[in-house]
Amino acid sequence: MADPAALLRDMVRIRCVEEELADLYRDEQEMRTPVHFSVGQEAAAVGVCAALREDDLVYTGHRSHAAYLAKGGDLPAMVAELYGKETGCARGRGGSVHLTDRAAGFAGSAAILGEMISVATGAAWALRRQGSRQVVVTFFGDGAAEEGVFHESLNFAAVHRAPVVYVCENNAYSISSPIAARQPADGSVTARARAFGITAERVDGNDVAAVHAAARRAVAACRAGQGPAFLELDTYRWREHVGPGHDTGVDRPREEVESWLERCPVRRAADALRPGAPDVEERLAAWDEEFRDETRLAVAAAKAAPFPAVDRLTDGAYGSPVHAS
Amino acid sequence: MGRTLTYWQAIAEATVQCMEADPAVVVVGQNVDDAKGSYGTTRAAYERFGAARVVDTPNSENAVAGICIGAADQGLRPLVVHTRADFMFLAMDALINLGSKWRYMYGDQGGVPVVMRGVVGRGWGQGATHSQSLHSVFGHFPGLYVAAPASPADAKGLLISALRADTPVVLMENRSLYATEGEVPEEPYTVPFGKGRVARPGADVTVVAASLMVHEALRAAELLAGQGVDVEVVDVRSVRPLDEDVICSSAARTGRVVIADTSWARYGFSAEVAAVIAEHVPHALRAPVRRVTPPDCPAPVSWPLEEAFHPGAQKIADACLELVGGDRSAVPALAGVDAGFIGPY
Ligand SMILES: Cc1ncc(C[n+]2csc(CCOP(=O)(O)OP(=O)(O)O)c2C)c(N)n1
């Protein structure tokens, strides 16, 4: 079981990184690539990734910053990627929606909905066949769970007992479209997973302790060869779908947004900690400073780093040249 | 001087007029009913006809394509909007393996009139999977009409043709075009598929293009006019059917051809146009055909790379000068097309 203070600290780190970056994104207009911020959804990534070993793997959809950081992805490399620099985790070629840090076990994020659900399934399938004990996790949204590939992948994983934990971060929206307009009221993503015979839990996704406990169960089952497993985590994004702004009162009702701000996952974890740790506020303040500094350093390094050389534009489309023999 | 509309307004107007004229027309797609309204193009239809005829869908492109084919089989005329053309890869099985073949495969007893609009992103690090131009991909398949209008007037006329057609239609819209303005007649009218136009007459070099590249070609022509080079710009408007006459007669007049495209050269639109010229007017060429296309790699995010990746007026002008033996250093440098674009979408 992870230390509750460590879970809180990891969430604060992601919160600070994201808020710093969002403000810079808006003010500077120098991170020229679409960015989907994870502010408000930190508990999902932190609670789940804290249940993983370093060599376990994570694949995600477009909203990937929180999972990247929670899995131990390199912060300066992520920031440099947003600035389009050669030092970026994808050498400036992929942007926010194509993060990767293979050394940390963050295999990759992808921009086309649902793609990584199947890719994670295949990775888990391969690992199991090779006798590995690694577990694969994939994060995706409620909207991605509407793609055909979601259902096809779960079916395959169930048949082949692939050690993959499907984590659906249900923030109740797909861009501006509320879930009620897209999925039947008496169904749920969890129920669909269960229909494939997959053990599935629906958990309060803003309660990091509950997320973590459920993730430990899911990961343990996968590791023991009883996979796949499924988690639906109810949560809410604080900012607009893509970009640093807010869509309150435009795409989402003000009262709804405000009610979710009150259910802040960071606040909630801090409140839970307070009885045993009366100094929690001081710790929060210190972390805040520490992580904002860390982010500013990463930003400074990214700005100082070179852009990719234009004459290297096509490098990497293929590996080493293939010569006809 | 007639009435001026932007490209997105022209699409919005055509949509509403078709929905008024034909109760079978429904707009279908992700977030088509929201405040942004697919770059404004579906907003007026939603305000006018509401959720019953402007239908927000789950994120299920594969099924939605088939659903719309079924709906078309039973009397509806779905207009499906994809906010990135790249998402249409998920729709391709139904559209290609069934929709495009329906009429023929079932013995010509009727087609399925589904219209799909796909938006092509460009600029602001849209990257590898949000900036692909798929007109050549769809143009490969018999049974589809595929058009990529460059002007507001053509965007309206081709959409109305599409919504009156009896065969599936794919329309490619480059996002950079939405804000462009042009004269657009108020009443409904059609622009036929397979009919190109000379967007600018000229005597020395022909540039063949579609969609955004027509504007880049016109900018290049403007630039070269100052150098004494007279560029003709052919806007094909449709890529299937392709207006071979407008291409070949221009090539025959100028004897020099540059083909400019937002998508890759290999097996693409530019290859097809070059083949048409080689087949029909090979002796008219006074110089080899030149293609101005992206290099052979996916679209990068980093903006200096992105700027180098997407071809524009500068590269078209260079290619024209090469063909007429002109001096490249005499041409001033041009800013990229998205220089004025402020993100993040
Ligand atoms: C195949 C495909 N269709 C549509 C999109 C456009 N799109 C990007 S993110 C998104 C919303 C997805 O919602 P959800 O999966 O719930 O994730 P969230 O953004 O809420 O985290 C949509 C529709 C896409 N990227 N890929």
Ligand SMILES: [Mg+2]
């Ligand atoms: Mg969502």
